[in-house]
Amino acid sequence: MLAGSESLGGASNGEAAGPAVFLFDRRLEQSEGGERRLHAGGSFAQFNNDIRQAFGISSNENFVISTTNRTEVTEANFSLLIRDGITLYILKSIDQLLLSATKEKIEFLPHYDTLVKSGMYEYYASEGQNPLPFALAELIDNSLSATANNSGIRNIQIRLLFDETQGKTSVAVIDNGKGMNTTQLKNWAVYRLSKFTRYVDESREQGGYVRPPPMPRSLNSDISYFGVGGKQAVFFVGQSVRIITKTTNTQDVHEFILSKEDFEKKEKNKEFIYSGFIRNRKPADSSHVSEDERYLHNFILEEKGKDSFTAVIVTGVQPVHIQFLKNFFHLWTRQLAHIYHYYIHGPKGNDFKWNKGIARPAGKIDIEIFMFEKGKSPRIVNLREIKSDMQTLYINSASESFEFKAVVGGDGVVEGIIRYHPFLYDSETYPEDPYFSSGEDIDDLDDDCIIIEKGARGKRPIFECFWNGRLIPYTTIEDFDWCAPPKKRGVVPAECYNRISGVLFTNDKFEVSTNKLTFLDLSLKLKDKNTLFTRIINGQEQRVKIDRDFAVWVKDCHAKYDKQIKYIGFKGTITRTDI
Amino acid sequence: MLAGSESLGGASNGEAAGPAVFLFDRRLEQSEGGERRLHAGGSFAQFNNDIRQAFGISSNENFVISTTNRTEVTEANFSLLIRDGITLYILKSIDQLLLSATKEKIEFLPHYDTLVKSGMYEYYASEGQNPLPFALAELIDNSLSATANNSGIRNIQIRLLFDETQGKTSVAVIDNGKGMNTTQLKNWAVYRLSKFTRYVDESREQGGYVRPPPMPRSLNSDISYFGVGGKQAVFFVGQSVRIITKTTNTQDVHEFILSKEDFEKKEKNKEFIYSGFIRNRKPADSSHVSEDERYLHNFILEEKGKDSFTAVIVTGVQPVHIQFLKNFFHLWTRQLAHIYHYYIHGPKGNDFKWNKGIARPAGKIDIEIFMFEKGKSPRIVNLREIKSDMQTLYINSASESFEFKAVVGGDGVVEGIIRYHPFLYDSETYPEDPYFSSGEDIDDLDDDCIIIEKGARGKRPIFECFWNGRLIPYTTIEDFDWCAPPKKRGVVPAECYNRISGVLFTNDKFEVSTNKLTFLDLSLKLKDKNTLFTRIINGQEQRVKIDRDFAVWVKDCHAKYDKQIKYIGFKGTITRTDI
Ligand SMILES: Nc1ncnc2c1ncn2[C@@H]1O[C@H](COP(=O)(O)OP(=O)(O)OP(=O)(O)O)[C@@H](O)[C@H]1O
């Protein structure tokens, strides 16, 4: 069934005999119900007559016709008020009490701002970060899902077309994933249709949604989740999106455009809001492309020889986003490298020692960024090349790591890793986040007394958190009881506890908000008394008390790796003239 | 126009002659377009014949009928595949290339999870807080907006009906505000229809939305904003909502039910999803109430004598929420008192000294909570009585305050207040948040050297932030340059800077996320170099350098209010026997 076809009234009848209205005679008390459907096609007088006839009201009886808001329908407002599907009362007077109840059929179609403004308020700045990279991440998420079963390389490209001489500015995300057929492309646009509810056309045949098997670090690529991400991202970035896609089964390419302007036009023309046209065509056919989108010709030419693909092309890009993407290229590419660190580098992450000379894992994921500007050579980066994202820094400045696991409520799995960043010679090796102001002002308040303001880690919480393998940027976990600095003076200096960083990897049994910026209840669940933490050594769960083990581990790290030289009590410089 | 009436196909035609399908003859290259609409009412053979006739295909020519997903339409799948509005191709073979493009009309109505799951992922736990109070706050927001123009007392009640002997468990929010007419009640249910877009039926007459004039602390009650809050809140708390409402103009009471179960039923029955019935009736008429909702009889009886009101009654309340509401009554009522502190107590807040004996301001807002449990006397609290919410604690432990103002981008106004909480005798007076773990472990690492871990305030940022007068709970602002502890040793001990708390009050030119949990870009905007801070004394802007003035203020506060007695170098107890 197509949505809307059962709606009130019925356009075709309405056209023939005027709008259909529902009438309740409530001049007297009577049993509920009893409405009649009339067509109000002619004049007000005609309508009055029709009513008299239908309800058997003699010509010497008076009545008023009222809307349910108690506005009297009159000659003057008749054509303004009467619409298809409206409910009216027949009363003795306009303020007569409703002696028996009435049922008024209404429709409450979501406003198109559901799509168009979805992004606008969804992405927000936490810690002063610009959320734009997190919107782009939604499109990368979709491409990761779509390429999950690729046999060869998984290629995801973000192309920023900022050279206006080539057509209007656009942000495109292109992947060589499985693509969409027309049903799936239509479903792309259905707000809130998730893989769990999308049984009607697709999964029904395939027997519904199947959760992927457990994977190390939950790197399951199963990150299309709520049915909102693409829409939110696209309308956060710009005002219009064109999707071009092809599956392997057929030679047809499908195109669909969703735009704010279209919605406004449909509203104005009183057309059904949630409808549009898919263009089906042969590959490399760009005959429909207009002059101001001429960069599309090349895009479309590339279709030749591609088995399956999806391109999501956003136009009407907000100028403030263009500025940010241009001016902070390093910042946001680094952030993306951080979000997808473990997808790009595998479950061990970007360990320079480990990765040297080792062949890349199968199912390799290339996420490439291309930025084209007028009169400049394009900027290109593969996220894997980025060496300054926080996870890369953490991994490569760590001298040892401590792995653990927690199981919550049966199937909620959290893998965790804590890394020790030693003090070497005259400084901490704990990596600084160049874009994160730690807010610390470490000053000597007193010459004899150094204030250790949380030391190396500063105010940062220990744990960053990944969900199904991708970073959820705004949720961090301060610590757990067993890895927090001990209340009493411990066997190692307190600052050692500030030399640890950590990562948590959860599966999708922990819920995240639809914008994928925060976990809903990770911290609550992990703090639950029933949550059991076990240490993992070489992939094996250990039967040990994790708090004791962890304390010993910190002590060992301190003893083995911290090479602390402290110069205390500077007396002045002495030049030895005696040698 | 009623939404949906322009949808594909057309039910009435469809019923008469079978589903209407769109057919493209693409056996040969031809100009685009050229689709024909046919009715596929009869058998597959009949349909084939109709096609031959319509497209002039002779009986010795072969063709296949294909869906746009390239499934061949056959005798076997004909009745399964053919639906009203579907697009089909006529081809020479099923995998024939599309020689010219086709246009396929689609509909992409948002899934009803847009409403039903909207709340589920919108409210999240930050700092380990249960977000339920913030969902309830959305309903209070609506009641605040609705009562804004009340001439007398503004009364908002939350009634928790947890006595199952009275009917099924429910959470009700009832106000004596302006109520809704049937159009407005319908609009209640329209997702994303905000006061800015709701021009069609209401504001058009009233000339569209008008921003309220500036108010102290932006306490303008104008906090119905995005057109999502009520729906999200209701479906976060439970599974079904009944709204009962009445405006002053008429004697009619309107009732509407929105429920997850209804949506599922409509989906199953292939009815139009976004439709339902408003019940219009006289006041105090509860004849329609079923046995398991018998508590409604009393509710409805109360309608007598009420001029206008709205009751939002949520049922199908999640057990986990009931548990929380029962077990943490003090916690969440205190949180609500915090969120609405300045609405309840006025722009000066709950200052015990100030408020003593002073008549309550006009337009007083009573927010009352009633919890009914079986066999217990009901728990009742007026939020104004709560004395332990953080703002009350801040206000009453402060010895002096420093007010300021910032203007951002012309019309973004932020009022600010900083309060000094002195050290008195042997302890800090900076109030502890009993429910906020500061995460601090203040230990003496060294006997001679006391580590001052940010002192009184702990890790808490200085500023809590209010938007249009209500707290946005998850956004805090650490500090500004001019009120941050000085980098160099200042004229006052550094810990003085940790004796300050602060509040920011913004107007709606600063955007918040749709769940009203976070600001989108307050911190980015305030950190902008062009943001100018001015000090306010007695409501007057001062032409002073705020950083200098603030430093002097802190110094004065320290000198005037800190009564610090430090016992240093404990030598033992001496009992004076000489007196
Ligand atoms: N690049 C792509 N390739 C193939 N299919 C895609 C692609 N992007 C989106 N889709 C399809 O469109 C659907 C809607 O995408 P959208 O991002 O809006 O929601 P989602 O991914 O299902 O959920 P989420 O809200 O978690 O992003 C996806 O579920 C997927 O089926």
Ligand SMILES: Nc1ncnc2c1ncn2[C@@H]1O[C@H](COP(=O)(O)OP(=O)(O)OP(=O)(O)O)[C@@H](O)[C@H]1O
């Ligand atoms: N208690 C009430 N009294 C009168 N009208 C109400 C009440 N609650 C809701 N409404 C009406 O219903 C509309 C929808 O409410 P809803 O909370 O869903 O969205 P909103 O308040 O407009 O925006 P927001 O997303 O900011 O909450 C409101 O704009 C208001 O017109």
Ligand SMILES: [Mg+2]
């Ligand atoms: Mg997605």
Ligand SMILES: [Mg+2]
């Ligand atoms: Mg609201």
